[in-house]
Amino acid sequence: MKILVGSENPIKHDAVKEAFLNYYSDVEIIGIKVPSGVPDQPINEETLRGAENRAEILKELNGTEGYNADFFVGVEGGIIKKYGRWFAFGGMCVVDKTGRRGFGTSAHFEIPAMVSSRLLEREELGDVMDEIIKMKNTKQNMGAIGFFTNGVMNRKELYISGLVAALVPFNHKDMYFEVT
Numbered sequence: 001m002k003i004l005v006g007s008e009n010p011i012k013h014d015a016v017k018e019a020f021l022n023y024y025s026d027v028e029i030i031g032i033k034v035p036s037g038v039p040d041q042p043i044n045e046e047t048l049r050g051a052e053n054r055a056e057i058l059k060e061l062n063g064t065e066g067y068n069a070d071f072f073v074g075v076e077g078g079i080i081k082k083y084g085r086w087f088a089f090g091g092m093c094v095v096d097k098t099g100r101r102g103f104g105t106s107a108h109f110e111i112p113a114m115v116s117s118r119l120l121e122r123e124e125l126g127d128v129m130d131e132i133i134k135m136k137n138t139k140q141n142m143g144a145i146g147f148f149t150n151g152v153m154n155r156k157e158l159y160i161s162g163l164v165a166a167l168v169p170f171n172h173k174d175m176y177f178e179v180t
């Protein structure tokens with residue numbers, strides 16, 4: 001099974017591989033940097049739209065570049081406002097070679113005002129966290145979730161559950177997709 005992932009980030013590759021291995025064997029991941037078509041720091045529905053855009057671009061590339069992939073995955077980190085508070089989360093879109101799609105999200109975790117105010121100015125969460133915790137490239141390591149959970153959960157673990165959720169329609173095709 002060949003899967004194109006719309007990112008060069010190894011954390012996202014590992015999360016996709018682990019999620020798909022729950023249902024498929026012999027999974028091959030190919031990461032390709034593609035644009036999301038949304039701001040670098042997505043807000044609200046831009047997050048899922050960015051994930052879907054990445055998956056769709058990968059599907060198009062599959063046709064033109066001959067990757068012969070089975071699935072195309074977009075993973076986008078964003079923020080959303082609920083109950084007057086801002087939460088960070090990952091949005092996922094999985095598209096198969098026939099164009100069927102599934103969506104999922106990771107757990108949502110509250111972010112403090114000192115972070116959300118900067119994200120609303122479209123600074124990227126990874127850059128803000130790098131500055132706050134004085135590390136480089138946290139988004140390819142533990143991520144903000146790793147910091148805020150004191151290491152109990154990392155970014156890969158956060159994304160796996162959202163990817164499993166995005167695969168739900170593919171596990172019950174007769175319930176989710178029209179039979180043609």
